[in-house]
Amino acid sequence: MSxxxxxxxxxxxxxxxxxxRALAGSPRCSVDAxxxxxxxxxxxxxxxxxxxxALARRRHGGPGNRYPLAWICERLARLHGDRDLYLALxxxxxxxxxxxxxxxLPALGxxxxxxxxxxxxxxxxxxxxxLTRREVVEGFAWDRFCVVSGIQEDxxxxxDSVRPDLxxxxxxxxxxxxxxxxxxxGAVIPSSFIARENExxxxxxxxxxxxxxxxxxxxxxxxxxxxxxAHYSARTVAWYRRHRPDLVIGKTSGAxxxxxxxxxxxxxxxxxxxxxxxxxxxxxxxFDWQREVLADAMMARMHTLISQGLRGHxxxxxxxxxxxxWRAGASCPQxxx
Numbered sequence: 001m002s003x004x005x006x007x008x009x010x011x012x013x014x015x016x017x018x019x020x021r022a023l024a025g026s027p028r029c030s031v032d033a034x035x036x037x038x039x040x041x042x043x044x045x046x047x048x049x050x051x052x053x054a055l056a057r058r059r060h061g062g063p064g065n066r067y068p069l070a071w072i073c074e075r076l077a078r079l080h081g082d083r084d085l086y087l088a089l090x091x092x093x094x095x096x097x098x099x100x101x102x103x104x105l106p107a108l109g110x111x112x113x114x115x116x117x118x119x120x121x122x123x124x125x126x127x128x129x130x131l132t133r134r135e136v137v138e139g140f141a142w143d144r145f146c147v148v149s150g151i152q153e154d155x156x157x158x159x160d161s162v163r164p165d166l167x168x169x170x171x172x173x174x175x176x177x178x179x180x181x182x183x184x185x186g187a188v189i190p191s192s193f194i195a196r197e198n199e200x201x202x203x204x205x206x207x208x209x210x211x212x213x214x215x216x217x218x219x220x221x222x223x224x225x226x227x228x229x230a231h232y233s234a235r236t237v238a239w240y241r242r243h244r245p246d247l248v249i250g251k252t253s254g255a256x257x258x259x260x261x262x263x264x265x266x267x268x269x270x271x272x273x274x275x276x277x278x279x280x281x282x283x284x285x286x287f288d289w290q291r292e293v294l295a296d297a298m299m300a301r302m303h304t305l306i307s308q309g310l311r312g313h314x315x316x317x318x319x320x321x322x323x324x325x326w327r328a329g330a331s332c333p334q335x336x337x
Contacts, residue, residue: 003041003044003045003046004046004308004309004310005019005020005023005046005308005309006308006309006310007044007046008023008037008040008041008044008046009037009040011040011043011044012033012036012037012039012040013036014033014036014037016308018033018037019033019037019040019041022034022036022037022038023037023038023041023046067097067098067099067122067124067306068098068099068100068101068121068122068123068124069093069098069099069100069101069123069124069125069126069127069302070100070101070102070103070118070123070125070126070127070145071086071089071090071100071101071102071103071127071129072103072105072126072127072128072129072131073102073103073104073105073129073130074105074106074130074131074132074133074136082129082130082150084291085129085150085291085294085295086100086102086129088291088292088294088295089127089295089298089299091295092292092295092296092299093299096299096303098125098299098302098303100127101123103118105136110139111133111135111136111139111140112139112140112141114140114141115140115141115142115144115145116141116144118144118145119141119144119145123145124145124146124306125145125146125147125148125302125305125306126142126145126146126147126148127147127148127149127150127298127302128147128148128149128150128157128159129150131149131157137157137158142159142311142312142313143311143312143313144311144312145311145312146302146305146306146310146311147159147160147305147311147312148160148161148162148298148301148302148305149161149162149163150162150163150294150298157317158313158314158315158317159313159314159317160301160305160314160317160318160319160320161317161318161319161320162294162297162298162301162319162320162322163294163319163320163321163322164289164294164321164322164323164324165321165322165323165324166197166200166201166204166275167200167201167203167204168204168321168323168324169275169287169323169324170187170200170201170204170205170249170275171204171207171208172287172326173249173273173275173287174204174205174207174208174249175208176273176326177247177249177271177273178208178212182246182247182271183212183214183215183246184212184214184215184216184243184244184245184246184247185208185212185215185245185246185247185248185249186215186216186217186218186219186239186240186243186245186247186248186249187201187205187218187219187248187249187250187251188218188219188221188236188239188248188249188250188251188254188255189201189202189218189219189220189221189251190221190232190251190252190254191220191221191222191223198220201218201251202218202220205218215245216239216242216243216245217243219235219236219239221235221236232254232258233258233261233262236254236255236258236259237258237259237262237264240259240262240264240270245270246270246271247270247271247272247273248270248271248272248273249272249273249274249275250272250273250274250275251274251275251276252274252275252276253272253274253276253286255272256272256274259272273286274286274287275287275324276289286327287324287325287326287327288324288325288326288327289322289324290322290324290325293322294322297320297322301318301320
């Protein structure tokens with residue numbers, strides 16, 4: 001990987017903006033600064049990034065001038081499952097002069113062919129809402145793109161990431177339930193293919209359960225061969241009938257509907273608190289994942305990477321967590337927010 005513009009600036013003892021102007025031949029740069037910048041660039045083997053150069057020259061005259069970014073998914077379901085975040089990110093990208101487009105990775109063929117194919121289309125940045133195959137991490141030509149991951153993966157990714165803080169949401173949920181006087185508090189967590197996500201949620205439960213011996217163990221909903229809704233519902237109802245929690249914390253509202261359809265009167269028999277905001281606002285309390293805030297943070301990081309020419313794997317990837325907030329006005333009849 002070639003040296004970055006920031007490394008050239010450090011070696012030349014100049015600011016990033018000065019080096020950028022010097023290497024672009026700007027008349028606003030002194031002869032001495034231009035000479036120092038060019039010498040440092042040659043010494044470090046710096047190669048100007050055509051994408052960054054085009055970005056610097058671009059004028060925001062309309063959609064045709066927006067620089068394309070890819071929203072990459074391995075599964076078509078993820079293209080639709082994260083639709084709200086995608087739309088928020090597309091909007092904030094457009095405000096910054098970019099054009100965010102969804103890309104179904106398998107449609108591009110072999111991972112080794114996908115990178116050059118996207119580059120030929122003009123893409124310079126990739127957002128990763130999901131990535132589960134190591135062969136993609138190892139075979140895709142990431143050095144051609146700036147990359148921001150939007151989710152905690154099941155193995156360490158060498159890219160910067162911006163994602164919701166699930167630990168904070170679960171921990172805060174237990175705090176609110178305990179403050180409202182609940183003691184038999186249970187959590188229902190649909191198993192994620194992202195192993196760390198399960199670990200994060202369980203660790204947030206562990207602190208409170210250590211102080212509430214009457215609290216039942218969290219339920220991790222492992223899918224059956226068909227990943228059927230009936231399977232999840234049956235497991236949830238069986239767990240409830242065995243432990244009889246006074247309040248259930250659900251990662252989603254799925255457990256709410258499973259219990260409700262099984263005849264559990266909510267909140268008379270059991271209160272419910274969801275980590276995700278739901279449309280049934282009068283029935284289920286929940287958090288606002290602040291998708292606009294998350295999208296702004298993801299786009300800000302992407303813009304920084306593009307502006308500095310920082311492409312490919314990151315030696316020390318950065319990680320930014322966006323804490324969800326309790327949705328204003330949300331409440332459960334037995335649990336005031």
